[in-house]
Amino acid sequence: MRVSAGAGTFAGMIPVRALRAATEPANPWLSWDYVTRNQDDLVRALSQHTTLTFQAVAIALVLALPLGALAHVRPRLAGPLVGTAGVLYTVPSVALFAILAPWTGIGRTTVLIGLVTYALLVLLRNIVVGLAGVDPAVRDAARGLGYGRMRLLLTVELPNALPAIVAGVRLATVTTVALVTVGVVVGYGGLGQLMFRGFRSRYHAEIMTATLLCLALALVCDLVLYAAGRAIAPWSRAGRTA
Amino acid sequence: MDVVSDALLWLNDPLNWTGRRGVLALAGEHLLISVAAVALAAVVALPIGIWLGHRRRGGAVTVVVANTSRALPTFALLTIFASAGLFGGSATTLAVAIFAVPPILTNAYTGVLEVDADVRDAARGMGMSAWTSLRRVELPLALPLIGAGLRTAAVQVVATVPLAAFVGGTSLGSLIASGLALQRYGEVLAGGVLVAGLCLAVEGVLAGAQHALTPRPMRRRAVRESA
Numbered sequence: 001m002r003v004s005a006g007a008g009t010f011a012g013m014i015p016v017r018a019l020r021a022a023t024e025p026a027n028p029w030l031s032w033d034y035v036t037r038n039q040d041d042l043v044r045a046l047s048q049h050t051t052l053t054f055q056a057v058a059i060a061l062v063l064a065l066p067l068g069a070l071a072h073v074r075p076r077l078a079g080p081l082v083g084t085a086g087v088l089y090t091v092p093s094v095a096l097f098a099i100l101a102p103w104t105g106i107g108r109t110t111v112l113i114g115l116v117t118y119a120l121l122v123l124l125r126n127i128v129v130g131l132a133g134v135d136p137a138v139r140d141a142a143r144g145l146g147y148g149r150m151r152l153l154l155t156v157e158l159p160n161a162l163p164a165i166v167a168g169v170r171l172a173t174v175t176t177v178a179l180v181t182v183g184v185v186v187g188y189g190g191l192g193q194l195m196f197r198g199f200r201s202r203y204h205a206e207i208m209t210a211t212l213l214c215l216a217l218a219l220v221c222d223l224v225l226y227a228a229g230r231a232i233a234p235w236s237r238a239g240r241t242a
Numbered sequence: 243m244d245v246v247s248d249a250l251l252w253l254n255d256p257l258n259w260t261g262r263r264g265v266l267a268l269a270g271e272h273l274l275i276s277v278a279a280v281a282l283a284a285v286v287a288l289p290i291g292i293w294l295g296h297r298r299r300g301g302a303v304t305v306v307v308a309n310t311s312r313a314l315p316t317f318a319l320l321t322i323f324a325s326a327g328l329f330g331g332s333a334t335t336l337a338v339a340i341f342a343v344p345p346i347l348t349n350a351y352t353g354v355l356e357v358d359a360d361v362r363d364a365a366r367g368m369g370m371s372a373w374t375s376l377r378r379v380e381l382p383l384a385l386p387l388i389g390a391g392l393r394t395a396a397v398q399v400v401a402t403v404p405l406a407a408f409v410g411g412t413s414l415g416s417l418i419a420s421g422l423a424l425q426r427y428g429e430v431l432a433g434g435v436l437v438a439g440l441c442l443a444v445e446g447v448l449a450g451a452q453h454a455l456t457p458r459p460m461r462r463r464a465v466r467e468s469a
Contacts, residue, residue: 090445091438092401098418098434102245102427174313181315182405185422192317199321199409207325211318218313 031205038206041194046213049190052108052183053176053221056115060172064120068127069153078128085121093118093182101186111183118179119172126168130161159233166229170222177218191217248428249435265414269440272413275406276399276444279335283342283395288388291350295384296376304351308344316341316402324409334411338402342395349391353384386456393448400444404437414440 035042071078096114104110134157142156158165181192189196191210198206252258259265294300319340323333357380365375404415417433420426 087442090397090401090441092404092441094404094407094415094418095434095437095441098422098430099438101422101434102431106422171312174309178313178315181317184317184408185405185418189317192315195315195318195321196408199325202325204325207318207321211315211322214315214318215313222313 027202027204029204029208031209034203034205035209042209042213045191045194045210046217048188048193049177049180049214049217052111052115052180052188052190053173053217056112056176057119057169057173059112060116060119060123061169063116064123064127067120068124068131069158071124071128072131072157073149073153082125082128085124088117089121093179094185097182097185106186107188110186111180111188114183115176115179119176122172122175123165123168126164126171127161130164130168131157133164134160162233163229166225166233170225170229173221173225174218177214177221181214245427245431248426249431252428252432253435263416265417265436268412268414268416269436272400272403272415272440275331275335275338275403275411275413276396279339279399279403280342280392280396282335282339283346283399284392286339287343287346288350291347292354292376292381292384292388295351295354296372296380298355300351301355304344304348308348311341311344316405317408320406320409320411324411331411333409334403334406334413338399338406341402342399345394345398346388346391349387349394350384353387353391354380356387357383386452389452389455393452396448397441397445401441 067081071081093114096117097110100110100113104113138156138160139152142152147156180190181195183189184192184196187193191214194210195207198204198210257264261267291304294304316337319337320333323337326333328336354376361379361383362375365379366372370378403411403413404418407413407415407417407419414433414437417436418430421429421433
């Protein structure tokens with residue numbers, strides 16, 4: 001009796017489980033259906049991601065160029081400048097966003113400040129290294145021709161350091177594209193927002209699509225900057241210095 | 243500022259430091275995950291990097307690995323692993339370990355690769371086998387760079403683990419995640435300061451350890467590559 005009852009309940013469970021497996025919707029990692037149905041969301045997230053990246057790198061570059069030049073012209077400032085940058089770089093983005101959030105609020109400003117900070121450090125390092133790597137003979141020749149410090153910097157050293165600076169911009173852009181996703185912490189993470197939504201609703205296709213778009217964006221930005229670097233400094237193959 | 247006093251108040255409450263979800267327990271969990279992730283990455287990356295460097299091949303592979311990992315957002319990998327059915331701790335460890343591979347791999351590869359060719363020749367000329375030369379000559383010379391790679395990876399891991407709090411991992415980042423969810427910005431600020439402090443402390447301790455463990459004549463080489 002008891003045995004048959006046990007077998008009965010056990011047998012009764014199987015159809016339920018099979019039924020659940022059958023009714024549970026498929027949850028593929030890749031789905032073109034998702035892309036077509038959520039085109040608007042994807043475009044919005046992608047454009048948010050792209051504009052944030054460009055804005056951050058542009059602001060960082062505007063700040064890093066004079067700072068890098070200053071560190072180069074006044075070598076005594078180079079140590080503290082790069083050192084401070086290094087310490088800031090050690091602070092994780094999550095912590096930086098958390099420290100900024102109470103003041104700058106939840107949203108774009110906080111993310112932008114964080115992104116600019118990290119891009120600034122990458123750029124500063126590359127600019128300082130690039131300017132220091134200018135051939136001393138070239139510098140001597142310019143000085144021998146009577147170039148002053150400012151003219152030397154602007155017309156000789158900066159153009160010579162251009163490949164290294166472009167390499168820095170590429171590096172900063174690619175890392176910024178990846179870093180934007182951390183903006184979910186304060187609710188403004190571009191494609192990261194979609195990843196987080198996909199995680200919460202267990203929607204695999206949403207996570208994977210956002211991830212692939214992120215990688216594609218980084219790749220496209222890198223290629224465009226590489227081509228731009230070749231165009232503005234055709235005399236040298238833009239090599240990665242740092 | 244109101245938030246600052248909130249944060250100080252929160253930090254001054256002993257109840258927030260002890261207990262199962264206290265700062266100390268969270269920091270312990272944070273470090274535990276970090277150690278596991280670095281160990282996991284080292285087990286995979288060290289042999290490959292050392293072998294490739296020894297054979298003087300595979301430079302392109304290490305560059306591709308390093309560049310891809312730069313473009314791939316950590317957050318993407320965390321959400322992918324977390325929703326693929328891994329539990330908080332293991333998903334975090336695995337995702338973070340993957341990002342610890344490139345610095346360890348690249349530095350091990352460069353370290354062994356850059357051993358002076360004359361030194362290698364001398365070792366072989368003394369009758370050492372390739373294996374003995376690797377073990378007794380190349381590895382000791384590459385150690386400063388390998389150590390620098392492990393340090394970079396460790397600092398990066400400690401900095402990345404808090405992010406996992408948003409997909410269910412437990413660490414000091416949990417303070418930030420729960421604080422943001424409950425709109426308790428004092429707690430958020432305290433969490434941010436604690437995470438930043440932990441990272442700077444780990445960086446400082448490891449820098450000191452590396453300096454102490456590196457033989458004096460080899461210190462310059464390690465410093466040059468540690469950035």
